[in-house]
Amino acid sequence: MSKGKFGAYGGQFAPETLMPALKELEAAYAGCRRDRAFKEELDYLLREFAGRPTPLYLAKNISGECGARIYLKREDLVHGGAHKLNNTLGQVLLARRMGKKRVIAETGAGQHGVATAIACSALGLSCEVHMGAKDIVRQRLNVFRMELMGARVIPAESGSKTLKDATNEAMRDWLANVRTTYYCIGSVVGPHPYPTIVRDFQRVIGKEIRSQTLKKEGRLPDAIVACVGGGSNAMGSFHDFIGTNVRLVGVEAAGEGLQTGRHGATLAKGSDGVLHGMHTKLLQDRYGQINESHSISAGLDYPGVGPELAHLARSGRLQVASATDDEAVRAVKVLCEKEGILPALESAHALAYAFKLARGMRGKTIVVTVSGRGDKDVHTIASHLGVRL
Amino acid sequence: MSRLEKVLAGGGKLVAFTVAGDPTVEESYKAASCIIGAGADVLELGLPFSDPLADGPTIQEAGARALAAGMNTDRYFELVKRLNVRYETPLVCLTYYNILLRYGLHRFAEKCARSGIDGVIVPDLPLEESGPLRRELRQVGVDFIFLVAETTPEDRLGRILASASGFVYVVALLGTTGARKTVDPKLKSLIRRVKAKTRLPVAVGFGISTQEHVKAVIRMGADAAIVGSGIVKKQARGENVGAYVRSLAKAAKK
Numbered sequence: 273m274s275k276g277k278f279g280a281y282g283g284q285f286a287p288e289t290l291m292p293a294l295k296e297l298e299a300a301y302a303g304c305r306r307d308r309a310f311k312e313e314l315d316y317l318l319r320e321f322a323g324r325p326t327p328l329y330l331a332k333n334i335s336g337e338c339g340a341r342i343y344l345k346r347e348d349l350v351h352g353g354a355h356k357l358n359n360t361l362g363q364v365l366l367a368r369r370m371g372k373k374r375v376i377a378e379t380g381a382g383q384h385g386v387a388t389a390i391a392c393s394a395l396g397l398s399c400e401v402h403m404g405a406k407d408i409v410r411q412r413l414n415v416f417r418m419e420l421m422g423a424r425v426i427p428a429e430s431g432s433k434t435l436k437d438a439t440n441e442a443m444r445d446w447l448a449n450v451r452t453t454y455y456c457i458g459s460v461v462g463p464h465p466y467p468t469i470v471r472d473f474q475r476v477i478g479k480e481i482r483s484q485t486l487k488k489e490g491r492l493p494d495a496i497v498a499c500v501g502g503g504s505n506a507m508g509s510f511h512d513f514i515g516t517n518v519r520l521v522g523v524e525a526a527g528e529g530l531q532t533g534r535h536g537a538t539l540a541k542g543s544d545g546v547l548h549g550m551h552t553k554l555l556q557d558r559y560g561q562i563n564e565s566h567s568i569s570a571g572l573d574y575p576g577v578g579p580e581l582a583h584l585a586r587s588g589r590l591q592v593a594s595a596t597d598d599e600a601v602r603a604v605k606v607l608c609e610k611e612g613i614l615p616a617l618e619s620a621h622a623l624a625y626a627f628k629l630a631r632g633m634r635g636k637t638i639v640v641t642v643s644g645r646g647d648k649d650v651h652t653i654a655s656h657l658g659v660r661l
Numbered sequence: 662m663s664r665l666e667k668v669l670a671g672g673g674k675l676v677a678f679t680v681a682g683d684p685t686v687e688e689s690y691k692a693a694s695c696i697i698g699a700g701a702d703v704l705e706l707g708l709p710f711s712d713p714l715a716d717g718p719t720i721q722e723a724g725a726r727a728l729a730a731g732m733n734t735d736r737y738f739e740l741v742k743r744l745n746v747r748y749e750t751p752l753v754c755l756t757y758y759n760i761l762l763r764y765g766l767h768r769f770a771e772k773c774a775r776s777g778i779d780g781v782i783v784p785d786l787p788l789e790e791s792g793p794l795r796r797e798l799r800q801v802g803v804d805f806i807f808l809v810a811e812t813t814p815e816d817r818l819g820r821i822l823a824s825a826s827g828f829v830y831v832v833a834l835l836g837t838t839g840a841r842k843t844v845d846p847k848l849k850s851l852i853r854r855v856k857a858k859t860r861l862p863v864a865v866g867f868g869i870s871t872q873e874h875v876k877a878v879i880r881m882g883a884d885a886a887i888v889g890s891g892i893v894k895k896q897a898r899g900e901n902v903g904a905y906v907r908s909l910a911k912a913a914k915k
Contacts, residue, residue: 274789285758285785287715289810289835292817430721436712443714448836450812546759546785547712559733560763561711 276464279586281579284463286549290443293450298465300370305472310365317361318476321394322351324358326477328484328639333610340630343493345481345641347505348615354644355477355505356387360456362473364391367454374449377456378402378442380435380501381570382414383616383644384458389421397454399423402441406433407570414648432564435574439548459502460578463549467507467578474508481639482512494636495519495629498643499622500539500592501571503578505643514589522581523625525567526594536565538577539585539592552579568597568652569617571644595624601656603627604646616644617652663804664751665779665827668702669862669885673915675875676864677701677906678755678889679896680723681708681740682732689727690740692896697750699903700910702885704744705782708737708756715784717839719890723897734764738776745777753780753806753827758790766797774801780827782806788821795824806830811851819858828862829855831883833869839890841868849881856882872912879913886913 275298276282284294304310318324326346335342347355360377367375375397379385385401392399401418405427408415415425426445431437439461446455460467460474478496485493496513498506500522510520527535535541542553547562555563555575567573584590595603600617603624607613615623619642626640646653654661668674677696682689697704709724709732716724741752754773761769761783773781781803786794788807795805804827809818812835822829833848834841848865855863865878866887875886888909895902 274792283790284787285790286787287784287810288787288808288821289812289832291787291789292812292814430718431712431725440712440714444717444837447715450835543763545762546757548714549785554759556759556763558763559735560759560761561728561733562759 276468278580278583281550281552281582282464282467283551284549285546285551286463287447289447290450294463294465300366301465301469304366304369310369314362314365318358322357322361323349324476325480326350328481328488331611334606338627338630339634341637342626342630343485343637343639344613345477345509345639347477348619348642348645352387352390353647354383354387354616355474355508356384356458357390358476358508359458359470359473359504360384360387360391363456363469364388364395364397367456368395368397370454372452372454374398374400374453375456376400376402376442376445376453377458378435378438379458380407380438380573381648382407382411382418383571385423385425386414386417388456389418389423392423393421400426402426402428402438402445404428404434404438407435407438411570411648435570436562443548459504460507460580461502461548461550461576467550467580470504471507471511471580474504475511477505477508477641478510478512481509485637485639489637492516492518493639494633495521496639496641497521497523497622497626497629498641499523499572499618500577500581501536501574501618502576503581505641507578507580509641510590519591520589521591521593521625521629522585523621524592524594525569525572525621526596527566529596530594534566536567536572536574537594538575539581540594542577547576550579553577553582568600568656569621571616571618572621593625595621597656599624601653604653613642614646615642616646617649619643663779663827665703665753665804666862668751669828669864672884673879673913674702674885675700675910675913676703676705676866676885676887677892678705678707678887679892680720680727681706681737682727682730683723683893683896684726685730686732686736686740690743692902693744695903696892696906697748699906701750701906703751703753705753705755705887705889706741708734708754708760710757710760713757715837717837717890719894720838723893734760738772741776741778751779752777753782754778755782758783758786761794766794770797770801770803773803778803780804780806782808782830784808788824808832809855811835811847818854822855822859825859825861828864828885829859830887831855831863831865833865833867833878838867840870840894844869844874844877848878852882872908875909875912879915
């Protein structure tokens with residue numbers, strides 16, 4: 273029987289060679305969830321190493337202008353500069369417990385690669401990261417950061433040479449080395465049990481949002497807004513609120529505009545299909561060939577999306593929105609100028625939409641997950657604005 | 662007994678693979694004709710997918726060439742029909758699940774039956790997810806070919822073989838398709854495990870590219886050797902595919 277379904281989505285569409293490894297992973301993960309020592313070690317690392325809990329910061333200046341109370345969930349302050357470490361610490365601990373010596377990962381912009389390299393360095397495992405050859409050129413800084421942490425970066429030369437292809441190469445690597453290697457997926461994607469594992473390790477974001485808003489506002493927020501590429505910061509932020517009436521908004525990359533075809537808006541514009549081991553929404557042509565996505569932010573530049581998000585969108589629980597490249601860059605500028613915070617371009621998509629939403633939500637409370645900091649994007653932002661550095 | 666079973670029964674057989682539409686439909690038709698003419702017992706015709714995660718660089722590149730030249734599912738079935746009109750050799754379709762889903766499982770199965778596909782191999786469709794496609798294929802009498810690997814445990818192997826038809830595709834190595842230097846001696850015990858549990862023919866593929874490899878897997882007890890990347894590479898280099906396939910078919914004969 274098919275496993276790991278979220279409504280019609282999810283599942284395990286993996287080569288036979290990997291199926292026993294996926295079952296082994298599922299069993300090992302179930303063991304961890306019951307194990308107090310595992311939880312304690314992860315909690316310790318999240319607190320002392322990653323810097324959790326992250327603040328829920330009231331963006332006073334922007335709130336004053338737009339009338340709604342906008343809180344920023346500061347995942348940009350997690351060690352490494354993004355929420356990605358929440359997941360990699362959990363998975364690398366799991367890898368160590370399973371007796372694996374080598375960890376591999378895929379990365380787009382490099383944030384997940386950096387977070388995997390950090391976790392492997394801290395926990396003493398060897399780390400190799402597959403990264404699209406095109407992304408290696410675009411994200412030199414993160415490549416060097418991974419190398420500083422002792423990781424090896426392997427260029428993916430196939431296909432479009434971006435995240436989709438890095439994911440293919442990581443899966444091929446895992447096929448060849450499945451006995452010794454742990455594949456640390458960076459988002460709520462892939463075959464079961466990955467979408468569940470990654471979501472669970474990211475749920476710490478939503479749990480903190482819940483307790484922090486209760487403390488600051490005496491109630492739950494009216495809306496939570498997060499950007500969606502694969503969807504890990506979104507699922508982490510949303511999951512604990514699914515059973516409430518908090519409005520949940522996922523913001524995808526509209527790239528150069530939804531009507532141009534150059535975007536990463538899989539939930540809004542995609543159709544059902546199977547890629548990277550999961551049944552989900554995909555950007556594809558009428559014959560099922562996968563299209564290249566586009567976004568100014570490499571982290572949202574992916575033609576698929578987590579199956580649980582596809583399910584929440586289809587059931588109507590999740591509101592799907594989008595922001596263009598231009599809107600994201602404008603939101604970066606606004607947050608820098610008004611609040612003194614430089615968000616990642618990915619997170620800027622969530623901010624751009626939240627600012628629009630706030631105009632119709634006078635007196636209400638909106639939480640925006642700032643999934644990462646924007647230092648990595650300074651060159652991209654400058655060139656988009658026509659500034660030469 | 663299906664046509665594939667009959668053709669592969671008795672052993673000493675060669676299953677040859679080529680990518681449909683590489684580098685164009687016409688040249689691919691010629692290559693397929695040449696492979697059949699050279700004595701392949703079954704022709705596996707790849708229907709390319711943009712993201713073939715079980716394939717190594719040789720077949721990835723062939724698929725990309727075919728897609729760039731306009732190969733798609735409708736053109737694929739036209740090509741199959743042309744081959745089927747002219748040759749008796751059974752044809753097997755190898756593709757990824759998204760291609761079938763997008764076309765519609767029912768429609769895909771019907772097209773297979775109508776154009777002359779005897780079996781379908783889907784490397785990213787394991788037992789657990791294969792129910793809907795198998796139902797459709799069974800309706801029209803097309804075999805669903807399961808892959809089994811060295812990592813497949815005993816009880817799982819039993820469950821897979823209980824649902825298998827046509828032949829069993831034994832994956833010779835851990836990893837993607839593509840030529841390798843040698844055949845792993847551990848393969849012998851896997852072939853023996855499979856043979857002990859099924860009466861279906863057993864074909865071994867992944868990494869098989871020389872006469873020595875073919876002889877080795879037949880000696881290990883396989884009924885057929887599957888050669889893919891070796892052929893695709895010869896085609897890409899403009900080398901004599903006919904002579905190559907003839908030598909492999911000869912090596913397969915016991």
